[in-house]
Amino acid sequence: MQIREDPENNETRALLNLVDFSGADVLEIGCGDGRLTYRYAEEAAKVTAIDPFEASIIRAKQNLPVKLRDRVEFQCIAFEDFAPQNRPAIFDTVILSWAL
Amino acid sequence: MVHALEEIWRLLKPQGLLIDIHPVAEFSLIKIFQRGKVLFTIPKPETYWEDVFQAEGAIAQLVERGLFLVERVDEFDYLTYASSVGELRAHRELINAFDNTPKDEAMLSQEEELYSQVEAVLHEAGEGAEVAFHERGRIARIKPAS
Numbered sequence: 611m612q613i614r615e616d617p618e619n620n621e622t623r624a625l626l627n628l629v630d631f632s633g634a635d636v637l638e639i640g641c642g643d644g645r646l647t648y649r650y651a652e653e654a655a656k657v658t659a660i661d662p663f664e665a666s667i668i669r670a671k672q673n674l675p676v677k678l679r680d681r682v683e684f685q686c687i688a689f690e691d692f693a694p695q696n697r698p699a700i701f702d703t704v705i706l707s708w709a710l
Numbered sequence: 711m712v713h714a715l716e717e718i719w720r721l722l723k724p725q726g727l728l729i730d731i732h733p734v735a736e737f738s739l740i741k742i743f744q745r746g747k748v749l750f751t752i753p754k755p756e757t758y759w760e761d762v763f764q765a766e767g768a769i770a771q772l773v774e775r776g777l778f779l780v781e782r783v784d785e786f787d788y789l790t791y792a793s794s795v796g797e798l799r800a801h802r803e804l805i806n807a808f809d810n811t812p813k814d815e816a817m818l819s820q821e822e823e824l825y826s827q828v829e830a831v832l833h834e835a836g837e838g839a840e841v842a843f844h845e846r847g848r849i850a851r852i853k854p855a856s
Contacts, residue, residue: 613792613801620786621731621847628782628851629729637721642805663807693717699726704718706730708847 634702640709644670711768734846735762757811
């Protein structure tokens with residue numbers, strides 16, 4: 611058996627109760643292996659998903675469904691390095707995903 | 711964390727939305743399930759709880775400064791299932807790679823004891839039993855306030 615994370619989809623339900631991702635430009639901080647990203651990205655216009663751990667980003671890229679490849683970009687970068695490279699007011703939604 | 715939230719505020723459009731998902735501190739359990747029933751539950755202390763309190767404090771600070779407004783907070787159960795204790799431990803180590811809090815001898819020894827106890831119960835339960843890590847997640851919808 612493989613690890614099964616939130617097979618009940620409680621997290622996805624809670625997220626979709628709070629956000630309408632339709633047409634949104636999304637930044638996900640702490641995306642890990644993309645586990646949550648895949649669950650909402652189909653609704654979004656574009657998702658930039660970042661995580662400082664290279665092994666996680668490699669897995670995220672490997673597992674990215676073909677249908678999401680044109681709208682999801684995974685980057686191996688810490689938020690403190692990512693933020694200064696970007697202009698203000700560019701994202702509709704920012705998700706801090708279990709990132710403390 | 712405060713600076714990171716200030717940067718998030720800068721990157722968000724004025725009508726944008728910050729969604730903060732983080733674990734609820736002091737709620738971490740290891741459970742053993744068999745055929746949908748809970749056979750065993752034991753609390754599992756985590757060293758990142760202090761980080762959770764600091765993160766919540768940082769958000770409260772920015773709300774007080776008028777940068778953000780918390781619109782809604784919900785909680786949900788988050789379970790990670792594994793077929794063996796070793797599999798679950800390896801997964802938790804990967805998930806907690808960010809946590810650099812040093813563990814002293816007493817903590818390490820308590821952790822080993824706890825996992826041995828879980829392993830014994832899982833072994834005794836036999837076929838169809840699985841082990842799970844049960845956390846509570848807190849999710850907040852936060853708007854830039856100005």
